[in-house]
Amino acid sequence: xxxxxxxxxxxxxxxFRDEACSQAEPGQFVMIWVPSENECPMSLSEIGxxxxxxxxxxxxxxxxxxxKKEGETIWVRGPYGRGFTIRGASNLLIGGGTGIAxxxxxxxxxxxxxxxxxxxxAGQTASTIPLLSRARRLEKxxxxxxxxxxxxxxxxxxxxxxxxENLLKERRFDQIYTCGPEEMIKKVYNIAKANKIPxxxxxxxxxxxxxxxxxxxxxxxxxxxxxxxxxxxxQLKDLENxx
Amino acid sequence: MNAAVDLSVDLKGLKxxxxxxxxxxxxxxxxxxxxxxxxxxxxxxxxxxxxxxPREGYRNPTIVAVECGYINAIGLANPGAKAFLEELKKxxxxxxxxxxxxxxxDAQKFGELAKAFEGSCAKAYELNLxxxxxxxxxxxxxxxxxxxKKIVRCVRQSSTKPIFVKLxxxxxxxxxxxxxxxxxxxxxxxxxxxxRAMAIDIEAAQPILSNxxxxxxxxxxxxxxxxxxxxxxxxxxxxIIGSGGISSWRDAVEYLLAGxxxxxxxxxxxxxxxxxxxxxxxxxxxxxxxxxxxSVAEVVGLAHKN
Numbered sequence: 001x002x003x004x005x006x007x008x009x010x011x012x013x014x015x016f017r018d019e020a021c022s023q024a025e026p027g028q029f030v031m032i033w034v035p036s037e038n039e040c041p042m043s044l045s046e047i048g049x050x051x052x053x054x055x056x057x058x059x060x061x062x063x064x065x066x067x068k069k070e071g072e073t074i075w076v077r078g079p080y081g082r083g084f085t086i087r088g089a090s091n092l093l094i095g096g097g098t099g100i101a102x103x104x105x106x107x108x109x110x111x112x113x114x115x116x117x118x119x120x121x122a123g124q125t126a127s128t129i130p131l132l133s134r135a136r137r138l139e140k141x142x143x144x145x146x147x148x149x150x151x152x153x154x155x156x157x158x159x160x161x162x163x164x165e166n167l168l169k170e171r172r173f174d175q176i177y178t179c180g181p182e183e184m185i186k187k188v189y190n191i192a193k194a195n196k197i198p199x200x201x202x203x204x205x206x207x208x209x210x211x212x213x214x215x216x217x218x219x220x221x222x223x224x225x226x227x228x229x230x231x232x233x234x235q236l237k238d239l240e241n242x243x
Numbered sequence: 244m245n246a247a248v249d250l251s252v253d254l255k256g257l258k259x260x261x262x263x264x265x266x267x268x269x270x271x272x273x274x275x276x277x278x279x280x281x282x283x284x285x286x287x288x289x290x291x292x293x294x295x296x297p298r299e300g301y302r303n304p305t306i307v308a309v310e311c312g313y314i315n316a317i318g319l320a321n322p323g324a325k326a327f328l329e330e331l332k333k334x335x336x337x338x339x340x341x342x343x344x345x346x347x348x349d350a351q352k353f354g355e356l357a358k359a360f361e362g363s364c365a366k367a368y369e370l371n372l373x374x375x376x377x378x379x380x381x382x383x384x385x386x387x388x389x390x391x392k393k394i395v396r397c398v399r400q401s402s403t404k405p406i407f408v409k410l411x412x413x414x415x416x417x418x419x420x421x422x423x424x425x426x427x428x429x430x431x432x433x434x435x436x437x438x439r440a441m442a443i444d445i446e447a448a449q450p451i452l453s454n455x456x457x458x459x460x461x462x463x464x465x466x467x468x469x470x471x472x473x474x475x476x477x478x479x480x481x482x483i484i485g486s487g488g489i490s491s492w493r494d495a496v497e498y499l500l501a502g503x504x505x506x507x508x509x510x511x512x513x514x515x516x517x518x519x520x521x522x523x524x525x526x527x528x529x530x531x532x533x534x535x536x537x538s539v540a541e542v543v544g545l546a547h548k549n
Binding site: 031033035036038039040073075077208209210211212213214215216218220221222223226 | 320
């Protein structure tokens with residue numbers, strides 16, 4: 001393990017060296033083992049050497065993880081699952097809370113390949129939005145940033161989908177990518193569908209095995225660990241009846 | 244696929260378009276996923292093992308990859324009989340080849356479970372008498388031939404559906420238990436479940452699985468389960484369902500030759516995805532065709548004659 005950085009009031013970014021993770025796709029996840037505690041699925045928030053996860057300490061395993069020191073061992077298996085597929089010239093990314101984590105490396109990849117990126121970052125309050133410094137770096141590289149907070153402490157006051165509808169009235173996007181609370185994803189999906197824009201959404205379920213065996217991450221006819229976590233509009237359509 | 248070869252199997256009334264079944268515990272307990280396995284080419288699907296009451300299962304890590312397979316200790320997580328009966332009702336075509344796997348602490352509870360699923364779309368039951376990592380059930384009730392007889396009789400009295408009995412490769416004498424199950428009225432023997440195993444992380448200096456002990460599946464299990472099938476075939480007349488490390492059509496053929504009439508696929512779904520059912524069927528049909536056989540039944544147990 002290389003470093004732990006507190007990247008917002010609620011989240012820590014933990015960097016580590018792992019060959020497979022250095023070549024992962026944005027949106028893929030890893031299983032992080034905290035001995036004697038648990039093993040948890042985490043999206044990669046940085047891809048390369050080092051790679052990173054961004055963790056919100058919410059239980060004993062994640063609390064222990066965030067207290068790790070440089071040079072200690074971190075147990076990583078993966079990366080697993082299907083990440084985001086890059087397509088289209090103009091891209092709209094919508095992240096809510098820790099769901100912002102996989103969208104940052106995606107935005108970086110989109111920018112590197114010379115595509116237009118608009119990134120909506122949503123959270124309860126300014127200090128809890130993860131990875132703000134990297135978002136600001138992206139802004140310098142030409143990414144349009146839109147902030148939304150429930151208390152209005154940064155950007156628009158409201159929820160992620162508020163600026164989305166206005167934005168789609170003004171402009172056309174080729175592709176929408178989203179990750180965050182499922183209620184937000186459902187709304188984004190419905191808006192994308194109404195506007196006939198292809199969408200990729202990263203879903204979250206309780207993942208146990210991570211390799212398509214145990215079925216604990218079932219969502220309709222799909223498994224989040226292997227069919228996802230990133231699902232495309234044709235798959236999301238199958239989930240309409242269970243949403 | 245070779246049109247001249249008939250892959251279909253009738254396992255004591257469970258009609259399958261091919262001998263490949265999704266093994267219990269794989270893909271879990273969602274009706275949609277069971278149907279997807281059938282659409283993907285499985286001849287039948289066995290559900291996750293269901294108990295009378297819901298069970299949460301173990302904390303992660305519940306699975307660890309080792310050199311030649313996986314060790315898992317999911318802990319028989321399941322929603323319980325009542326919730327699972329509701330899940331099965333979601334299936335529109337109630338004639339699908341679905342086998343419900345059951346587990347309980349004693350014969351009476353097994354009987355109650357079977358009764359509970361009598362009106363469901365289950366076409367057969369598989370009794371899990373072999374889970375290697377949960378106290379008081381599975382292998383712990385499945386090692387005693389007399390208890391196995393009692394369980395099978397109790398289920399027989401509560402049900403008219405075919406009963407398959409899934410045994411453990413850890414049994415010192417699997418033939419004895421298989422024979423007991425047959426005598427008590429079982430319709431088939433599934434051989435085998437996973438074998439008790441462990442993995443230790445040398446950095447953390449502790450067992451990796453939260454339950455410490457789990458069941459080893461995948462390629463490492465194949466020669467062990469294959470031997471079990473071979474031995475059981477010599478002593479029982481009821482059909483055997485081969486299970487353990489089948490990941491290619493060659494593995495499938497080996498099991499058929501050893502005496503299995505049908506086959507279950509589990510861990511290989513992680514290696515190859517659900518396409519594995521069609522891939523193995525294709526290879527199997529082509530093998531049978533090239534040897535001049537017209538059906539699966541013609542090669543079952545052939546290794547005993549040579």
